[in-house]
Amino acid sequence: MRALVWEGVNEVAVEQVSDPQVQNRQDAILKVKLSSVCGSDLHQLSGYIPFMRAGDVIGHEFMGEIVEVGPEVRRHQVGDRVVVCSVIACGRCWFCEKGLFSLCENGNTNPAITQSMWGYHPAGIFGYSHAMGGFKGSHAEYVRLPFADQIAFPIPDGVDDMTALFASDSAPTGWMGADMGGVQPGDVVAVWGCGAVGQMAARAAQLLGAERVILIDRFDYRLQMAERELGAEVLNYERTDIDGELRERTGGRGPDVCIEAIGMEAHTPGPTYRYEQAKQLLRLETDRPHALRQAILACRKAGTVFVLGVFAGMVDKFPMGAVMNKGLTLRSAQQHGERYIPMLLERMARGELKTAHLATHPMSLDEGPRGYDLFKNKKDGCVRSVFHP
């Protein structure tokens, strides 16, 4: 089959790779209909996740049709139209039973790597390096679904493919930030990052009752999209003193909940950015936490900061004093998608959660390298390139 593979730093190509097989009795095989790029792919692309092998199939946000099921798949049959959670979780370990699916004990076939880095291992993730199980990604004609009953969800008839696609990763990730960030009716919520995940976090905050939602980015086309599609307030951090603006807009209190949706390659204006880029290049720190620092400093006393953006290793100059002395709650996770996807699909069916606008650049799989170029370099108003194999 054809697939988009990681070739090396900033290099992807479409290649012929072997077809996936049912390897476990709970596996299914999916014919991929749509597969989206994601901001977290860029960390792999840039070489900041050092557990990629040339030839690895990437991509983890996808939907399609089941074409084969293993003998112990009970909830799905051939022909089902499903959206698949990017996180591979067994659904039966202690963490899954608590709804903490991305901490699944049984979904990562290479637990030693992340146990050595982080103490304990998280779940597997499609197309997300050998540290996360080495599972092949979704930018392909077919993909193997381990624990298919647990991670694939039927799409209601009234929900089109492009809308359902984003129930795979960005919508549940954003929802988790608002939900586990504890957004309450009447809250002011600030979201750093106006990509798909940031926009979904903002929409989730609105649906959970936030009175004001403020999105922060530097790309006007993304801010305009959020203003137009979500009715959210927006701030361009290259033209605004974010800390001062947030204080002014919140009566001097600061946002109740701050959601960071950028991660380890954050940008900031000024010389600090170059300094941190240099440190990252020299591997003196692995992650650049500009947005996270700003979120921690801007957050109101006793507020919550939720980190949705992907971090992999160590950060420098982390404002722990602010966390401690302001009594902040700091939370984070890879997405616990299985916990939210059925509810999100229902909201999509009711028209409460619109996502199709995120797919600014639908294209064939063969155009994958161009899709990543547009996405990575923010060309042509790209929010998401979506491949249809």
Next chain:
Amino acid sequence: MVLAGVGAGVLAVRRMTTRQVGDGAARVARDRWYTVTVNRPPEEVAPTGRLPEPLTRLGDAVEVRIRPAPGGRGTELAARPRTGGPSGLGGAVARAAGSDPRQAVRTALRQAKQLAETGEVLEPDTPPTSRRTLRNLPLELATRRARGEGRL
């Protein structure tokens, strides 16, 4: 600056190593119990005292301990090689070759947990990538041993 960074990294690793096995604790580390908590009650993990199959395969080479986990979290399943494991250069060679008995214990514990909780041992995608390269070799070797390594 680079050297300073590398030095700091080495120091950090050394500190971690010291915490785990240093200061005369190396012998204790070799005798350590390797443990998983299985989200099932003891009577399901070891019905009528029969050990889970992956541990049975190791026969008398291992000691096994089973006890209820606190807070209704299932069963703590622990095992360790009767002979301990090689250390120093011999230990490193054994680990690279996949013949360190602790690797077999970790693998068996993980498999026992998976079988009890999910009914199967999840297999990695095969082949793991579309081609082998020299540059990929260290990661390939690391992932080949990943089920028997790590922090159990």
